Amino acid sequence: MDDTNVYIPKLAKIINIKEEVGGARPIKTFRTQFLTETKFAHDCGQCAMLSVFGKGECMISISSSPLVQDYLQFSILKTGRVTTALHDTQEGDIIGIRGPYGNGFPVDAWKGKNLIFIGGGIGLAPIWSVLQTALGRKKDYGNLMLIYGARTSKDIVFKEELEELRKEMTVHLSVDVEEEGWKEFVGFVPQNVTDKKPSQKNAIAITCGPPIMIKFVIQALGDLGFKDEQIYTTVENKMKCGIGICGRCNIGMHYVCKDGPVYSWAELKELPQEY
Amino acid sequence: MEKILTKKSFPEWAEKLKAYKIYAPILDDGTWSYEVINKAGDIDLDFPNTVQAPKKIINPQREVFLEFGRSDEDTPEIKEVLPEEKPVVIFGVRPCDAKALTLTDMVFDGDSKDVYYLKRRNQTVIIGLSCNTPPSPNCFCTSVDGSPHSEEGFDILLTDLGDRYFVRSLTKKGDTLIDLGKALFTAPKANDKKELTKIHTDAEKKLKREIKDVAKIPPKLKEMFESPLWDDESMSCLRCGICTYLCPTCHCFDISDEVTSVSPFKGYRIRTWDNCQFPDFTMHSSGHNPRPDKASRLRQRIMHKYQYFVERYDHYQCTGCGRCVSKCPVGIDIIEVLNKVRDYG
Numbered sequence A: 001m002d003d004t005n006v007y008i009p010k011l012a013k014i015i016n017i018k019e020e021v022g023g024a025r026p027i028k029t030f031r032t033q034f035l036t037e038t039k040f041a042h043d044c045g046q047c048a049m050l051s052v053f054g055k056g057e058c059m060i061s062i063s064s065s066p067l068v069q070d071y072l073q074f075s076i077l078k079t080g081r082v083t084t085a086l087h088d089t090q091e092g093d094i095i096g097i098r099g100p101y102g103n104g105f106p107v108d109a110w111k112g113k114n115l116i117f118i119g120g121g122i123g124l125a126p127i128w129s130v131l132q133t134a135l136g137r138k139k140d141y142g143n144l145m146l147i148y149g150a151r152t153s154k155d156i157v158f159k160e161e162l163e164e165l166r167k168e169m170t171v172h173l174s175v176d177v178e179e180e181g182w183k184e185f186v187g188f189v190p191q192n193v194t195d196k197k198p199s200q201k202n203a204i205a206i207t208c209g210p211p212i213m214i215k216f217v218i219q220a221l222g223d224l225g226f227k228d229e230q231i232y233t234t235v236e237n238k239m240k241c242g243i244g245i246c247g248r249c250n251i252g253m254h255y256v257c258k259d260g261p262v263y264s265w266a267e268l269k270e271l272p273q274e275y
Numbered sequence B: 001m002e003k004i005l006t007k008k009s010f011p012e013w014a015e016k017l018k019a020y021k022i023y024a025p026i027l028d029d030g031t032w033s034y035e036v037i038n039k040a041g042d043i044d045l046d047f048p049n050t051v052q053a054p055k056k057i058i059n060p061q062r063e064v065f066l067e068f069g070r071s072d073e074d075t076p077e078i079k080e081v082l083p084e085e086k087p088v089v090i091f092g093v094r095p096c097d098a099k100a101l102t103l104t105d106m107v108f109d110g111d112s113k114d115v116y117y118l119k120r121r122n123q124t125v126i127i128g129l130s131c132n133t134p135p136s137p138n139c140f141c142t143s144v145d146g147s148p149h150s151e152e153g154f155d156i157l158l159t160d161l162g163d164r165y166f167v168r169s170l171t172k173k174g175d176t177l178i179d180l181g182k183a184l185f186t187a188p189k190a191n192d193k194k195e196l197t198k199i200h201t202d203a204e205k206k207l208k209r210e211i212k213d214v215a216k217i218p219p220k221l222k223e224m225f226e227s228p229l230w231d232d233e234s235m236s237c238l239r240c241g242i243c244t245y246l247c248p249t250c251h252c253f254d255i256s257d258e259v260t261s262v263s264p265f266k267g268y269r270i271r272t273w274d275n276c277q278f279p280d281f282t283m284h285s286s287g288h289n290p291r292p293d294k295a296s297r298l299r300q301r302i303m304h305k306y307q308y309f310v311e312r313y314d315h316y317q318c319t320g321c322g323r324c325v326s327k328c329p330v331g332i333d334i335i336e337v338l339n340k341v342r343d344y345g
Helices: A081-087 A121-136 A159-165 A189-196 A211-223 B010-015 B095-108 B115-122 B172-180 B190-205 B214-222 B229-234 B294-313 B323-327 B334-343
Strands: A010-021 A027-034 A047-052 A056-061 A072-077 A094-101 A114-120 A144-150 A170-175 A203-208 A231-234 A262-264 B002-006 B021-028 B031-036 B062-070 B077-080 B088-093 B124-129 B156-160 B164-169 B253-261 B265-273
Touching: A027 A081, A027 A094, A047 A072, A047 A081, A056 A072, A056 A081, A056 A121, A056 B253, A072 A081, A072 A121, A114 A121, A114 A189, A114 A211, A121 A144, A121 A203, A144 A159, A144 A189, A159 A170, A170 A189, A189 A211, A203 A211, A211 A231, B002 B010, B088 B095, B095 B115, B095 B124, B095 B294, B115 B124, B124 B172, B156 B172, B156 B190, B164 B172, B164 B190, B214 B294, B214 B334, B229 B294, B229 B334, B294 B334, B323 B334
Parallel strands: A114 A144, A114 A203, A144 A170, A203 A231, B021 B088, B088 B124, B124 B156
Antiparallel strands: A010 A027, A010 A094, A027 A072, A047 A056, A047 A094, A231 A262, B002 B164, B021 B031, B062 B077, B062 B265, B156 B164, B253 B265
16 A cells, blocks of 8 residues: 555544543544554644544544553544544444654643643643643643533533543542532633633743634633743644645634644734634 | 747647557547547647646645455455556646655655655646636636746647747756657747747736735735634635636645455555535544634634745745635635735734
8 A cells, every 4th residue: 555645544443432422412522443553643632543444533632641552542523423433432442543744742842831721611622632741741741721611511521531630730620500419610611711710921821722712711711921922822623635725724824734723822823713 | 949830730749649648638629628639639728727727747636555355264465556557648738736755755855755746746747838828717826926928847848829839848857758759849939039028028927817926825814813804705605616626726625445355354545636615624532623704714724825835845836726716616716815815913
């Protein structure tokens, strides 16, 4: 097979499936291993095009850290044709993977900084790789903080990992509406950001979630004195090729699959607001 | 290389190109289109322009990327499917459509290489025909750095001098084709060249449509993202997508899987043309759509061609063929829209 053909996926085995969230909007986390030795060195925040043969392809953020060599991890909300097919797979099933795609977070440039991770719903997945990388290289960074929320406590992903995470860093969770037994913040993620008042001093804020959440998180951070250059987000758009030619994921002249998905707010606000 | 070929000798030359798969314009049921020619005598270069651009030969509307299947229970097998290896000649390509190929080259032959496109492109020889009169009342090639006799993208350019063609070979691929019929070609005389120049100059004057001061448009568009103009101009759009399907520079595509057999499981992964005028082109599976209405989709089509592509590649992604204007069922006219953009506010 021609290695230069960018459209040919490599086969990979699903070695582990974990149910994160059940109900009408289920989320599962998949770990995969390539069947043959494959050059696939990703950066934090990059994506991969996953194939279920017969159903098609979809672009998914890689949620495992590049520090992890044994597997690639993807946390996937069941929502369309391919993600539904992925949810129907069993451990041991074979899928296709091509990539990695996109630019990734500038984690090396952030050395010495305090990092504040702000996620909503499945939006924790794209920032999980950078969060895990920061944890793995803890002495390279200052204070780490996570502010994360979901619709209900049942919609929270990485539940066990989040409990473990509390031993390593500050974790603030929230749910959108009041529920019995919930002891942490009630309200939307941007409100929790305002409530917890993370300091902008020597800090970088990394946020991902639904577009509306990102918009208000950026506003809340701005109110707390964060400069546009201190705020990073990842943009999601419908993608097909992953290499900036199929023409649909563009924001202005930028192709999110190639020039993104990671942008500082300083960069993103200069683009047409169409995402 | 410059030569003269009489129209009488033309079929004889085409006959000598047997090693190539030959496409030429064919009139079928009132519609001109590029089709495979089996008899050299069938080539008729007395045509306006084809309804579909010759991009369909290099970048077909549907093509197979790979075959997948499963013979045992677990492991799927995938097999890359590359285009047929056969040299191709396309006769009678108009300058706007050849220039369009040079634009799609920038996209498919950029940082990432699209092997399917490049294989077809590299094995194809493009023989053009300059326009002595504009093939369409909506031609505006001269507004977008083109001309009725532009040589961009051609291996050979023919100009009709009545009973003979003025033949200009522009590449090695072109020279090879002329060498195959060497004895049929003669050297041009002074009056042939004089006639050529006159035909070319006259042709430019015959164009009826124009975008004035086109260079003002890309920076102007940059200020007009939020303009109400897009609502007004897209009001009548039917979302049929004909503007982009017929556009020689539009290249956006979809990738999807077709299952041809359930047991044993097998099928194809295919590429098909897609269309920015369709709502689901950008719709997320969540239902969120960054371009939710006709206005944002018309804006995307115009801005891609006259701002984003200019920013990325320093060329307009439009060659002035006029197809989108002539074929739009509700009369959305890119020339008028761009003239309004330039004068807006």
